[in-house]
């Protein structure tokens with residue numbers, strides 16, 4: 001059977017996808033992703049992403065970076081205000097700033113390679129136009145020497161990385177993160193260019209805004225944002241400050257539509273003694289907390305009076321479904337166990353979460369989905385952290401549980417995170433700007449370096465991520481460690497020395 005027989009529209013033709021799934025003893029989501037991965041595998045050098053309002057309601061594939069919508073037989077089943085008439089739809093998308101390219105089912109089924117060839121050309125042309133029209137300031141791309149040096153012989157891809165170093169120890173750890181990223185790109189034959197942008201206290205001092213418009217534009221032009229940390233005591237200690245560095249973080253999340261916060265909770269064998277939990281409980285704990293980041297109580301309607309105050313835990317089906325999809329995708333890549341954390345015995349919003357999860361679970365038959373009340377989850381994380389694989393929850397519960405998760409492994413300074421959503425994804429350490437350590441060359445750069453590993457993994461560049469993790473583990477095993485985790489009598493390594501050791505390891509690997 002032709003592998004692509006039923007791969008058509010990911011919105012309108014969902015029933016056909018399900019049929020494909022059934023025929024192939026597969027899941028609809030895997031079926032959906034066949035064409036998707038196939039296109040991505042062609043290393044187009046731009047990102048395609050689902051889970052964007054436009055891709056959910058209009059199109060099959062949306063290339064956000066280029067504002068390009070790709071339809072396959074998309075002539076029916078549109079939602080909301082989207083016109084069904086082809087010409088009107090083109091006009092509608094143009095008004096939103098998107099271009100549209102169409103393929104028919106027949107074209108895709110008959111010759112997927114030709115479709116990809118055509119897409120390649122369109123994207124190349126758009127990229128050329130974009131490069132000449134976009135703002136400057138990007139570093140000269142690091143060009144591989146033309147031969148793929150990837151150990152597996154894969155072709156390299158192009159990446160634009162926005163570098164937001166922020167305040168305190170941010171610039172020092174970022175320097176090491178970028179050095180590691182560059183070393184990995186050289187090794188695997190990827191072309192990478194960077195552009196630094198202001199954020200946090202530094203940005204307030206320079207332009208009066210912790211997330212200036214220019215920084216936002218740089219993030220939008222990029223494939224990914226590498227972020228360090230923001231915060232400065234002069235704002236922390238001034239209750240009257242009208243603008244604060246942390247507002248930059250919130251603005252970034254909002255403007256980039258970062259609705260999914262992903263925090264791995266990982267143990268490092270040589271640091272287990274630092275965990276507040278007993279060795280036998282925490283050893284082997286390895287799970288991911290996924291927190292919904294842009295909805296719920298923090299953003300719902302509020303009232304603050306002297307006698308009455310309330311916050312509204314508002315969620316829509318759309319918001320719940322899109323974060324659950326992210327969680328299922330992570331679960332599919334891991335041990336296929338998803339725990340949906342809620343308070344469905346009390347909260348209406350939690351019952352919506354649970355109902356949507358129960359509807360979606362059959363789409364992922366390989367994943368074991370279980371449901372846990374948040375109070376129970378908080379206990380279970382302490383009593384049996386190895387139980388979890390992927391945990392997903394709403395904003396407020398996630399805020400608390402992710403912090404609990406990050407401290408049980410005893411290695412807070414080593415934990416990276418990712419925030420993904422409608423636009424460019426952001427990769428950052430979970431810790432803050434540790435202003436007291438600024439300029440002392442003592443900050444641990446590993447959380448920043450592991451954020452780079454997450455960045456590669458996000459783009460499905462798993463070997464790259466794995467090499468960084470291998471280098472980090474080797475540095476820890478060989479006691480190449482910054483002071484806060486160094487063993488007694490161990491040699492002294494600073495931020496720069498640890499970073500350089502990892503770069504050298506990657507080059508030699």
Ligand SMILES: NC(=O)c1ccc[n+]([C@@H]2O[C@H](COP(=O)([O-])OP(=O)(O)OC[C@H]3O[C@@H](n4cnc5c(N)ncnc54)[C@H](O)[C@@H]3O)[C@@H](O)[C@H]2O)c1
Pocket residue numbers: 169173228229230231232233236246249413430431432433434435442443444445447484
């Ligand atoms: N995402 C962010 O940018 C973010 C997150 C948290 C706090 N902050 C800001 O950072 C500033 C300092 O906040 P804080 O002191 O509460 O938190 P912090 O994470 O900066 O520091 C807390 C402690 O963690 C340890 N630590 C942090 N980073 C480390 C590293 N790389 N290596 C080794 N040890 C490390 C240090 O012991 C430090 O005293 C504040 O202005 C705060 O608002 C920013």
